[in-house]
Amino acid sequence: MKLQAENIFFSYGSKKILENCSLTLSPGKLTVITGPNGSGKSTFVHLLGGLLQPGAGEVLLDGKNLKSFSHIERACRIGVLAQEKLPALDFSVSERIMMGRFAHLPRLFEPGPEDKKSVEEVMDFMGISSFGTALCNQLSGGEYQKVLIAALLARKTPVMLLDEPTSALDPAGALRCMEIFRLLKSETAIALVTHDLTLAAAFADELILVNKGRIFAAGTPREILTKENIASVYGCNAEILPSSTGPVAVFR
């Protein structure tokens, strides 16, 4: 399944947030979006996920405008991990993950064996089986982030959009997470937003650098992570060191 943004524009009133942004997500390619705070990355994800409607341009899912899909049809195809606060109610970890399968669950009956199996699988996968019965509000920020990623994986959508999935995770957790996305990318179109340029360089097939609402540069990590691009976008100097996994930017 392919998700495309074609020349999309978005503004809040007179304040322009995104201008002329295009992107194509398809299976086999892990796309990473990065850029300074307030550059429009999260808005881009919200537009791709259908939460916001572009002022101009369109978002296409397999060639059809995303607006033409019903809420459930869209949720079955596009999974989004947004920046989420802890829930106001005391849901348990397994209940929260099961909610990820909302579009698949029977309305009147308890979740079936397939749903329960999916939840158990992703909990194992994310290494959170030990606190399945704990309440989400008792978890640390990093643990809850793993729960949210598990809830997204349980949905098994062909397109996944993730807004800063590794921001609250420790280095081992972040690495594990990126490895999972690398495993999934052969059958899933994935785009994720991160500020971690080292992880981005190690795992991205396509790196998109967003600045002031525009796509400043897009290409492979080696093409994009240059001293010049970093100075232009972040306004600071960095040394680019080679490594076996990709270029590493050391900020000075």
Add this chain to the structure above:
Amino acid sequence: MIKRIFLPLLLLVTVFAGGIFFGAETLSIKEVFHSSVAELRFFRMLGAMFIGGALSLSGMVFQAVLRNPLAEPYTLGVSAGAGVGAATAFILGLHAVSIYAVPFTALAGALVTLLLVLYISRAGGGERLLLSGVIAGTICSSILMFLLSVASSDEVAAASWWLLGDLQSINEKLLFPMIGVTLAILFYLRWSAGELDLLALGEKEAFFLGVNVKKMTFIMVLCASVLAAVSVALAGAVGFCGLIVPHTVRRLCSSSHRRNLFPMFIWGAVFLMACDILSRLVLPGQELPVGVVTSITGGPVFLWILNRKR
């Protein structure tokens, strides 16, 4: 399933039966089947059962949709609006003209307030709805105080009893339509329990998981407000039930509305029926307004449960 549904159901039947046997005078088994007192108590317990259940469901929905654990059935000003309607009926003497006057003016006051709140907050999300409700409630409370300040002492006494919550004067003819509305909403809420779970996560999260957020928020708020409005119209403003029962059931059972919806109704019913029995027994020869008992007993129980681990 046994712990979640059957045990509370057994308790419900027991408390219901207890409500028929016990009161100002205790009835024998023979009297239960042949006395008019038993018949009156039967309808009173039936009213308590559905009002308790309705207020608990209403509080549960408000807490989920507004994502505020302190939200309750009267958060959107429904109670205060109903109070203005009822006080108007008492002051104009309409309560002496027809037994339907107070319930209907209360219902009208509640629904007018609700519609105004929904209209004012139509362009915004849950936060705007909550703020609009709180402000509408404050304005209605001021109008209510004004009405009570110009009323005679008899009118104030009659209105006060109603405002504290009163199951004595439940109108049987209005009870059955109320039961119908409550059951219809109960089954609709069970049908939409998955959406309610997701709305509790947040508007953005619910949208990405496949919920039509604006439509479902409107429907849920409407359902919860109608439950509160019909309860208030029938028995006055019974406080605390819609706040403490949802919290208690979540602690005892689950926060997932797929699992806790029927227990929520049953425990709400048990709570209000038990409070009603207490209101008849605490002071010999005298009854207390049930709202006083719900507050006095509910508060400490709520604090105890809050401090227990699930």
